[in-house]
Amino acid sequence: MTTPVWIAGVGMTPFGRHSGRSVSDLTRWAVTDALRDCGATTGALDAAFFGTATQGALEGQHMIAGQIALRATGVQGIPVVNVENACATGASAFALAVNQIRAGAAEVALAVGVERMNVGDPERTMAVFDSAYDVSDPDALTRTLLELGGAVDEPDLGRRSIFMDIYAALARNHMRLYGTTQEQLAAVAAKNHDHAAANPRAHYRRRMTVAEVLAARRLSYPLTVPMCAPVTDGAAAVVVCSEAGLRRLGDGARSARVEVLAAVMGTGTDRDPRGFEGHQSRMVSARAYEQAGVGPDDVDVAEVHDATAFGEILQTELLGLVPPGEGGPAALRGETSLGGRVPVNPSGGLESKGHPIGASGLGQIFELTEQLRGTAGPRQVDGARIALAENGGGFHRGEEAVTSVIILRGA
Known part of the structure; x- marks a missing residue:
């Protein structure tokens, strides 16, 4: 036992x-x-x-x-x-x-x-992200991003982390496979900005509409600035x-x-990066559900790694919270909003609560502990008893280099 x-x-x-x-x-x-x-x-x-x-x-x-x-x-x-x-x-x-x-x-x-x-020194800060992939073979990253997202002819869109280009390529691959739209990405971002407005510890607390998210400065198609986590x-x-x-x-x-109930971690494997069979988030979450003795339908509230809005769409699908290809439509329907079927990122997520890299995973635990204690105030998910946190780091051969899934239960 x-x-x-x-x-x-x-x-x-x-x-x-x-x-x-x-x-x-x-x-x-x-x-x-x-x-x-x-x-x-x-x-x-x-x-x-x-x-x-x-x-x-x-x-x-x-x-x-x-x-x-x-x-x-x-x-x-x-x-x-x-x-x-x-x-x-x-x-x-x-x-x-x-x-x-x-x-x-x-x-x-x-x-x-x-x-x-x-x-x-913003240049120095952005440079730290360049060590979160295989620096011995940078051409491999370029090849992977082209394989995932194809070539995109864009003008210089200004300073950004390499991970915005990574997430953009992943998003374009998902759009090709499932028909995911930029409006759906904007719906996730708008939801999380709305949630963060009720979080006194959040970095950004300004509500935004879907239209405002879409009209904001572009980073790397299909991403705009409000879809992405701040420094x-x-x-x-x-x-x-x-x-x-x-x-x-x-x-x-x-x-x-x-x-x-569970604190499970895993590292990616060699697989076709364009599909999701064997994706480590799917594998790690399966182990976590088994260890916890619960399933995706038992989860009342989740905090997932939304370094971009697409990250939330992908992870809700891989965790089994929504069917494959339904992450974007579910957000548009309000299923992942407070009051919806399975609220995701009631804290505002990394997009709005903020993303201090070393603290982000524990910030998720802080939020979910408040939810399970019933002390989250206007962000409270009614009757929350089972909570899940997914947190990923780095990029290697088409997916995160490491994934963590934690499942908690209120006493």
Whole structure:
């Protein structure tokens, strides 16, 4: 029988621009809030897993980032493990913390993710994304994108991450296969901007219509700027524990606990990138559903990796939340909006809540914990009991280099 693992405390800074705050400042903020949430101090922690993807490139702190940032928070003496897994960094830190508990190596563990990406040099910030694919063979990326999305004759559309071109090629492939439209992409973006307006921690809180999304500045066809995640600073932290850990933390943690049913990760395989047979999101989610003892129809609310609006369309299909090819139409019909059949990204998602890479996966856990506790305010999904988070990172041979699927249940 699998050892039960519980989320006892969560903390998250507002996502946005944090000029004047350091990585240590943001870490302290999120960790302090997570510990306060479960009525604990740093002395209750047996281990910590610290995630950041860009601090080395942007600040030169290539090693011992967690030991430095967490020492400033008061975490000392315990094992601290540094984690980097591209955009899945925070989710990876969470999975490691959960496995530490399940292995019996700790009773209380901390997962924290942080990023300070707005460092006053946009060119340097954009350059960090160039290390999230195989840098030894850049021509392979070009060939893959041409195979997926064909050649597109566009003028220079300005500065953007290479991942916007990647997502655009993936979207064009999906449009060819299923007839997905740019209007459907805009419907996803408009929905998420609407959700974020009710989230006080979101980077962007301005509602947008489908027409406004379509009329915005183009990035790489079919994407426009509001369909894409911004460059964001922020941090999020989660305290997980065993039953013994819950007893140590006390009644407050027990009353607010959320159960971790599954925390599954996987890496892509060699396959035809133009189709979805064997796509790792499909494979990883199947393992997660089996481990959790639930299915897609049981999911009440989901946070998925929408670095672009197309990402949400694709992932809702691969996770089985909607049938293949129905991600876009479902968004247009309102099925994935608050009040719909299966609300997706009630936080506003990466497009609007923001995408501080190392913190994004844990930001999803923060949102879903609030949903399962019934404390999400105007974003609350009525009766939410089963929640799913999907988080992907990097790009390799036609899909994300790593995918995480986490399934939670309200106590």
